[in-house]
Amino acid sequence: MDFISTNTSIVAVVVVIVIIVALLGFIASRIRRVPPNQALIVVGRGAAKGAAEGITSPQKVIIGGRTFIWPIFQEGFKLSLEQYQTSVDVTAIDSNFIRTSVKATVNFKVTGSEDGVRRAAQRYLLQQAKLPEIVQQSLEGSLRGLIGGRAVDELVKSFAQLAQDAVTETKGELAELGLQIETLNIREIETPGSTYLADRGRAEAAQARQIAEVREAETVRAAALSRIENEQLTAERQRELDLRVAAIKADTERANAEADAAGELARAEQATFVAGKEREAVAEQAKVAEQRLNIEVRQPAEAAAYAAVQKAQADRDTEKASVDVDVYRRQQTAEAARTAAVNEAESITALGNANAAATRAKGEAEAAAVKALAEAQNLLSREALASRAIDAMPEVARRMAEPLSNVDNISIISTDGASALTKSVAQNMTELPEVIKQATGLDLSALLAGIGGGLAAKSAATGSGAGVGTVSAGRPATATATPPSTDTESPVI
Secondary structure, eight states, X not given: OHHHHHHHHHHHHHHHHHHHHHHHHHHHHHEEEOOTTEEEEEEETTTOSOXXXXXXXXXXXXXXXXXXXXXXXXXXXXXXXXXXXXXXXXXXXXTTSOEEEEEEEXXXXXXXXXXXXXXXXXXXXXXXXXXXXXXHHHHHHHHHHHHHTSOHHHHHHOHHHHHHHHHHHHHHHHHHTTXXXXXXXXXXXXXTTSOHHHHHHHHHHHHHHHHHHHHHHHHHHHHHHHHHHHHHHHHHHHHHHHHHHHHHHHHHHHHHHHHHHHHHHHHHHHHHHHHHHHHHHHHHHHHHHHHHHIIIIIHHHHHHHHHHHHHHHHHHHHHHHHOOSSHHHHHHHHHHHHHHHHHHHHHHHHHHHHHHHHHHHXXXXXXXXXXXXXXXXXXXXXXXXXXXXXXXXXXXXXXXXXXXXXXXXXXXXXXXXXXXXXXXXXXXXXXXXXXXXXXXXXXXXXXXXXXHXXXXXXXXHHTOSOOOOOOOTTSOOOOOOOOOOOOOXXXXX
């Protein structure tokens, strides 16, 4: 029994659950949801809250919501609230009896109020596809009346006013149908079968064309003027550029010329400076040569001559002290010896002067040699010849004195005494330039006048005195200048 009771309870629970689920499913299936772009018209018992004027059947309108529809007792129908679009093409006679065609586009919809939905549902709930045709016919009638009461010119000038008037005239009629016009756009107005509008617009078109042509000509002229101005401006800018380039080129060429001239001037100044330095060097070398001549030739020659004179005097005194016999004979011999000694001294002095002059000439020749090198560069021409002549003078003097060096003893018989020898040698040296001039055509005196005048004068001053010397075979002659001797005693050589 307990088992049966338990099974009965389970079955009862299952049945209850099934019933509840079925009930919930049934309720859910009878709930209708309505989107915002639709309206739901519920008809049946208890559906209507009240009937509107002119509507005899009870209705309930749901817009954008939900409701429960009782089965068997109620039924729901949907009505679209979306916008419709249609075209209107009306041809009518205007007030001037001109055939006029108006083309327009209209946007309309079912009125969003419950009353409008009821009115629309009552008339074409199941014929919603015919709504564009209904609105089109209503607008065509309104537009025909508007076209007949106006001239085509007025219609053309007031598209917006024509559309507004058409909407106003059809508004009441469409409201009775539960419809409303959203927008009405007049697309085109024309006069089919005639050229009225074209003729009316021909003058304006011609005038507009004329104005356009004038403006085009003005534009072309302005463009041409602008192009000419631009070309002129470009030419001026090009000319300025060319002038600027020419100026820069001229400045560059002038700078290059100045640089070249500066280079040439600098080279000339450098050459002048080098020539001056070379002349200074030659002058310094001449001074050095003169000093070398004094040290190496003149001073040793003067010392040797002085030593010879002293030795001769000493020999003379010794000989005088030891010789007491035959005074007259010895006096005569001494006189002859004195004369010979004087002559020898003069010869030695002349030879020394010649050697000194030769050495001096050698120094001057060395200086002149440097000048000759510079004159090779077109600076010193005369000194070069003098240098060569001076270089040869020591050898000439040596050759002239060489015969005297080969003589063992010289006896001079002359009233001038020993100075005659010196004068003879000096005379030979004096005549040497003339001999060279006759032999070679070279005027040595004229060449030496410019560079050796001072040295020649000094040498002549130091070599003007008479002296006594000896010349022995196998040794070079030396000479020096001494004051003239006033001793009347006879020297012995």
